[in-house]
Every structure is written in structure tokens, then in C-alpha cells.
Amino acid sequence: MTDALELVRPDDWHLHLRDGVVLADAVAHTARQFARAIVMPNLKPPVTRVEEAAAYRARIVAAVPTALAGRFTPLMTLYLTDATAPEEIARARDCGFVHGVKLYPAGATTNSQSGVTDLARVLPVLEAMQALGLPLLVHGEVTDPGVDVFDREAVFLERHLAPLLERLPDLRVVVEHITTRDAVAFVRAAGPKVAATITAHHLLYSRNAMFTGGICPHYYCLPVLKRELHREALLAAATSGEAKFFLGTDSAPHPRGAKESACGCAGMFTAHAAIELYAEAFERAGALARLEGFASRFGPRFYDLPVNTETVRLERAAWDVPASYPFGRDELVPLRAGERIAWRLVDRAGIL
Numbered sequence: 192m193t194d195a196l197e198l199v200r201p202d203d204w205h206l207h208l209r210d211g212v213v214l215a216d217a218v219a220h221t222a223r224q225f226a227r228a229i230v231m232p233n234l235k236p237p238v239t240r241v242e243e244a245a246a247y248r249a250r251i252v253a254a255v256p257t258a259l260a261g262r263f264t265p266l267m268t269l270y271l272t273d274a275t276a277p278e279e280i281a282r283a284r285d286c287g288f289v290h291g292v293k294l295y296p297a298g299a300t301t302n303s304q305s306g307v308t309d310l311a312r313v314l315p316v317l318e319a320m321q322a323l324g325l326p327l328l329v330h331g332e333v334t335d336p337g338v339d340v341f342d343r344e345a346v347f348l349e350r351h352l353a354p355l356l357e358r359l360p361d362l363r364v365v366v367e368h369i370t371t372r373d374a375v376a377f378v379r380a381a382g383p384k385v386a387a388t389i390t391a392h393h394l395l396y397s398r399n400a401m402f403t404g405g406i407c408p409h410y411y412c413l414p415v416l417k418r419e420l421h422r423e424a425l426l427a428a429a430t431s432g433e434a435k436f437f438l439g440t441d442s443a444p445h446p447r448g449a450k451e452s453a454c455g456c457a458g459m460f461t462a463h464a465a466i467e468l469y470a471e472a473f474e475r476a477g478a479l480a481r482l483e484g485f486a487s488r489f490g491p492r493f494y495d496l497p498v499n500t501e502t503v504r505l506e507r508a509a510w511d512v513p514a515s516y517p518f519g520r521d522e523l524v525p526l527r528a529g530e531r532i533a534w535r536l537v538d539r540a541g542i543l
């Protein structure tokens with residue numbers, strides 16, 4: 192049994208940090224673990240222009256705890272809307288700190304109201320992205336109310352993404368937070384420009400977690416947790432050593448009251464223990480040796496960025512997750528609140 196593991200410092204290729212009074216609380220968890228993170232632009236209002244991304248980036252950098260200053264780099268994204276101009280893509284490519292453009296089908300998930308209503312409307316923008324090599328990051332779910340919630344990802348891939356890739360075969364695409372074996376097969380079958388991120392929670396839980404002993408809103412996220420057979424397919428993909436599949440936590444903090452509500456919002460918070468949760472999933476699959484590729488090497492390869500040079504150490508040292516963490520004037524309930532986690536990221540430099 193392995194009791195310790197040294198890894199190249201990992202990166203998170205899909206993260207929500209929010210803004211305002213909660214930003215510092217959100218950033219601290221991620222900066223402790225990851226060297227870089229692709230920061231989602233679904234703020235209110237959304238980050239649609241390069242100047243807004245620059246300002247948001249500066250707020251994030253300013254919010255990194257002093258002890259970790261300079262050790263965390265936010266990688267910014269723009270939020271695609273029906274009104275995004277192709278010229279904005281050129282500006283994004285030139286600025287050097289925008290690494291992707293996010294497609295939210297309008298209404299698909301948290302803060303997606305300003306998203307795209309019809310891919311045909313953004314075709315010139317997508318053509319510019321293909322020409323300039325700027326990745327499209329996709330929340331891949333249809334919003335058609337006639338489609339069952341559990342089928343929305345598979346239907347999106349077939350109905351929308353497949354035709355788009357046929358039309359724009361050189362477009363670089365990350366299918367974010369994949370949740371089904373259909374998505375695994377889709378990404379495998381697509382060309383080398385198509386990759387996917389996988390969350391820790393989709394590797395560890397099936398949809399049963401939402402209903403065990405009653406309705407458990409802290410296990411509600413989008414795309415929603417799926418059947419066990421899908422979790423198994425995701426775990427097989429993540430641990431396969433295929434560079435198309437890499438780490439993206441989709442850690443999505445919400446205040447406790449917004450989750451524990453008659454109409455609770457979607458999003459699970461995992462940044463407090465992200466790499467430990469992935470280690471748990473990989474260990475169960477007997478694949479701890481493949482964690483470094485998934486967490487630290489394949490993401491930079493896709494995004495054309497250098498692999499980090501520092502390392503981190505994971506030890507088998509159980510710890511208890513607090514019942515909640517501060518979140519601005521509120522609090523948030525992390526995954527595994529009040530429960531135990533077997534692995535622990537170790538503080539060697541005295542700063543974690």
C-alpha cells in the first residue's frame with residue numbers, strides 16, 4: 192500500500208471563484224492546492240470582455256492569501272453571448288491571459304441566462320476561435336425541457352457538438368465536467384483537438400448520493416450526477432492515461448442558504464480537498480500512479496502551457512472536514528462536511 196505520493200504541482204482546469212466579499216475565501220482553498228486554475232466567467236454580470244477579465248484577474252490576484260502570493264496564477268476565460276464580437280476573440284488571443292471562451296447554452300446552469308441561444312448566432316466568433324486556436328470550453332447540456340435531465344449531456348453532444356465539430360474540425364474544444372459514458376466515447380472518438388475535464392465528485396459519486404437517507408442538496412450539481420455505470424466509465428477514462436482527460440474540479444461554492452432551500456442551486460464545493468478526493472478515486476481504481484498525468488501534465492499539454500516545476504506531497508493521513516467554511520458574511524458547506532478524508536496534501540514549505 193502506498194502511503195505517500197509526490198506529484199508535480201497540479202492545476203485545476205475548471206473552477207468557480209465568484210467575486211466580491213466571498214472571493215478571498217474561495218481563492219484561498221484553490222491557491223493552497225493548485226498552481227493555476229481556469230477561472231469560469233459566470234459572474235453576475237458575466238465576464239464577456241477582455242477588459243472585464245483583466246479587472247477580475249487583478250481582483251483574484253489581490254485576494255490570494257499573503258503566504259501564497261505569487262504562487263497561484265488565474266487563467267481567465269470569456270463568457271460567450273449571442274452578442275460577442277469576433278474582434279473580441281482577437282483581443283483575447285493577443286492579451287495573453289485569456290485561455291478560453293466559455294459556451295453556456297442559455298439557461299443550462301448557474302448564471303447562464305446571458306448564454307448562447309443558438310450556436311448559429313455565434314458561428315463567426317467560433318470561426319475566429321478556430322483560426323486563432325483559442326479553445327472553446329463547453330457546458331454540454333441541452334436546455335430543451337422535453338429532454339430528460341439525465342439525458343441532456345448525451346443529447347447536446349449528438350445534436351449540437353457533433354455538427355459543430357464537423358463544420359469546424361480544427362476548433363479546440365474542452366467538453367467540461369463530463370458525466371456520462373456517452374461523453375467519454377464522444378471525446379475518445381473526436382479528433383486530437385477535443386478533450387474533457389472530469390470532476391472529483393463525478394468520479395466518486397453516482398446519483399444515489401443525492402437521495403441517500405432523504406434529499407441531499409449538497410450533492411446537487413450540473414450536469415447532475417448520473418448512474419453508477421457512468422461513474423465507472425468516467426473513472427476508467429480518468430485513470431486510463433489518455434491525455435484527452437484531465438482534472439477540472441468544477442468546485443462551485445454557494446452560500447449554505449442557497450443550497451439548503453426549497454429550490455436549491457446547482458454546484459458542489461470541493462476545492463478544500465480537491466487533490467485528496469481525486470487521490471481517493473484513483474486509489475480505488477488501483478491507479479494512483481496515473482494521478483500525476485491527469486492532474487499535472489495533460490491539462491498543460493492541451494492548453495499549450497508549461498508543466499509546473501514544483502512538486503507537492505500527498506500522505507495517507509486522515510483528517511476531518513469541517514462542518515462549514517467561511518464564505519464572506521456567509522458560510523459554505525464543503526463536500527464531505529463533518530466526514531473523514533484519507534489523504535492529505537502536506538505542507539512542506541510551511542505555507543499550505
Ligand SMILES: NC(=O)N[C@@H](CC(=O)O)C(=O)O
Pocket residue numbers: 207233300301302330411412413414441443444457458459
Ligand atoms: N456545476 C454547477 O453545478 N454549477 C456551476 C455552473 C456550472 O459549472 O455549470 C456554478 O457556477 O455554480
Ligand SMILES: [Zn+2]
Pocket residue numbers: 300330367368413414
Ligand atoms: Zn457547467
Ligand SMILES: [Zn+2]
Pocket residue numbers: 205206207231441443
Ligand atoms: Zn462549472
